[in-house]
Amino acid sequence: xxxxxxxxxxxxxxAVANDKGPIIPKGKGDACVADTDFMxxxxxDLIVHQRDETVIKGIRxxxxxxxxxxxxxxxxxxxxxxxxxxxxxxxxASCHTFVxxxxxxxxxxxAVPDAMPDTNAREKLGSSDWLPVxxxxxxxxxxxxxxxxxxxxxxxxxxxxxxxxxxxDRELGRSKQ
Amino acid sequence: MSSHDAHNNADLARRHFLRKLGxxxxxxxxxxxxxxxxxxxxxxxxxxxxxxxxxxxxDTSKCASGCDACVRGCNEEHxxxxxxxxxxxxxxxxxxxxxxxxxxxxxxxxxxCQHCDSAPCVDVCPTGASFKRADGIVLVNKHTCxxxxxxxxxxxxxxxxxxxxxxxxxxSHAPRGKGTVESCTLCVHRIDKGNLNPACAESxxxxxxxxxxxxxxxDPDSDIVKAITLSNAEEVRADLSLNTGVRYANL
Numbered sequence: 034x035x036x037x038x039x040x041x042x043x044x045x046x047x048a049v050a051n052d053k054g055p056i057i058p059k060g061k062g063d064a065c066v067a068d069t070d071f072m073x074x075x076x077x078d079l080i081v082h083q084r085d086e087t088v089i090k091g092i093r094x095x096x097x098x099x100x101x102x103x104x105x106x107x108x109x110x111x112x113x114x115x116x117x118x119x120x121x122x123x124x125x126a127s128c129h130t131f132v133x134x135x136x137x138x139x140x141x142x143x144a145v146p147d148a149m150p151d152t153n154a155r156e157k158l159g160s161s162d163w164l165p166v167x168x169x170x171x172x173x174x175x176x177x178x179x180x181x182x183x184x185x186x187x188x189x190x191x192x193x194x195x196x197x198x199x200x201x202d203r204e205l206g207r208s209k210q
Numbered sequence: 211m212s213s214h215d216a217h218n219n220a221d222l223a224r225r226h227f228l229r230k231l232g233x234x235x236x237x238x239x240x241x242x243x244x245x246x247x248x249x250x251x252x253x254x255x256x257x258x259x260x261x262x263x264x265x266x267x268x269d270t271s272k273c274a275s276g277c278d279a280c281v282r283g284c285n286e287e288h289x290x291x292x293x294x295x296x297x298x299x300x301x302x303x304x305x306x307x308x309x310x311x312x313x314x315x316x317x318x319x320x321x322x323c324q325h326c327d328s329a330p331c332v333d334v335c336p337t338g339a340s341f342k343r344a345d346g347i348v349l350v351n352k353h354t355c356x357x358x359x360x361x362x363x364x365x366x367x368x369x370x371x372x373x374x375x376x377x378x379x380x381x382s383h384a385p386r387g388k389g390t391v392e393s394c395t396l397c398v399h400r401i402d403k404g405n406l407n408p409a410c411a412e413s414x415x416x417x418x419x420x421x422x423x424x425x426x427x428x429d430p431d432s433d434i435v436k437a438i439t440l441s442n443a444e445e446v447r448a449d450l451s452l453n454t455g456v457r458y459a460n461l
Contacts, residue, residue, distance in 0.1 A: 088351045091258035091343060093402050100382045117378075141352055141387030143380040 055131040058124050060106040066096040080138070099138070104146050115145035263346035264396055265427040265455035266411070267434050267443055268319060272421035275318040278305050280422060283413025284322075287397065288384040293375050300371035300386075302394040303410055317461065320410065320422070323348060323369035323394035324446070325455035331361035331370065340391075346427070346455050347398055352390040361391055366447050369393045396424075396455075427455060 106124040303322040339354035397408035411422040425434025441459035
């Protein structure tokens with residue numbers, strides 16, 4: 034049974050997106066500052082219009098701060114270093130590559146949170162060292178071959194399911210972030 | 211005759227009626243006018259307000275010639291590192307050493323964006339990216355900046371820098387990117403959080419000189435305004451009548 038599971042997992046994780054949509058890494062905590070549906074449709078408006086309020090009027094006490102977005106949705110690699118949020122298969126690019134909409138936010142904005150106490154260096158775009166971890170060895174190797182990053186928990190979103198409905202990693206025993 | 215009287219009476223009655231109507235309208239609209247007069251609505255919205263005008267007072271007699279604490283403090287605060295090209299590296303604040311030809315007196319001072327009231331950079335910007343915020347801080351809105359560098363040409367203080375290389379290690383509170391112009395923000399990210407102490411002033415104080423003082427130029431009771439009045443602080447290039455927010459004492 035277990036070998037079969039591994040084989041199925043191997044095959045399914047070959048895709049970074051499938052007919053169900055892009056695979057988007059899960060963020061910190063239980064929920065985003067707004068509904069997934071709202072965010073999916075409106076995050077671009079928040080980013081574009083909110084920024085005028087912040088830059089020109091100096092209003093910063095909104096929940097939709099880009100720094101907060103990065104803080105929650107950034108992932109770490111096996112070395113416990115932050116991966117740039119605009120790197121391939123990370124939070125932004127997973128959807129934006131799928132819809133072929135180029136974003137330029139992080140040529141200016143910080144793509145990782147400011148240096149945390151437990152990290153020595155920030156993950157640079159496109160480079161990663163990975164440590165083979167026995168339970169997810171196959172997954173790690175396969176992901177490294179494809180993307181150059183160690184794959185972390187990924188969620189497949191459907192139109193009706195919320196992020197919290199997906200419990201794939203529980204079955205596999207992968208550790209939560 | 212009686213018809214004339216009647217006509218007059220009617221006119222008078224009309225006049226009285228209109229007068230009463232006018233008084234009533236004025237009385238009714240008075241409460242609606244009062245809140246806008248007090249200006250309370252601006253503060254309630256949050257953000258920058260024109261009630262403050264942030265500025266710096268730099269005492270050049272306290273500024274030591276070889277010291278660059280303010281420069282180091284600013285660079286550290288905003289993640290400004292060298293790119294290997296000294297000529298084109300960004301500098302938000304720099305030290306200038308002056309020598310008076312007549313008296314041979316030497317002065318050292320930091321030069322940074324002066325946050326002018328009538329800033330030339332704001333005037334010339336073709337996109338409106340260079341703007342003056344309500345509280346007097348002159349900023350570059352890098353979303354709108356196209357990198358034409360007209361503001362760099364216009365600035366009499368050479369305060370602005372252009373970023374020539376792609377950057378990857380920005381700090382979260384100081385977004386900077388290739389192709390845009392930047393300059394001193396008076397540490398607006400600190401001010402907006404209530405920390406009224408720019409990095410340069412903090413560095414200078416840590417170094418022991420305390421030559422840079424930050425404060426509200428609109429508040430006549432603030433320390434900075436009192437110090438400016440006492441020291442007869444002046445603007446650099448006062449002949450340009452820019453009404454700068456940065457004043458220098460003992461120049």
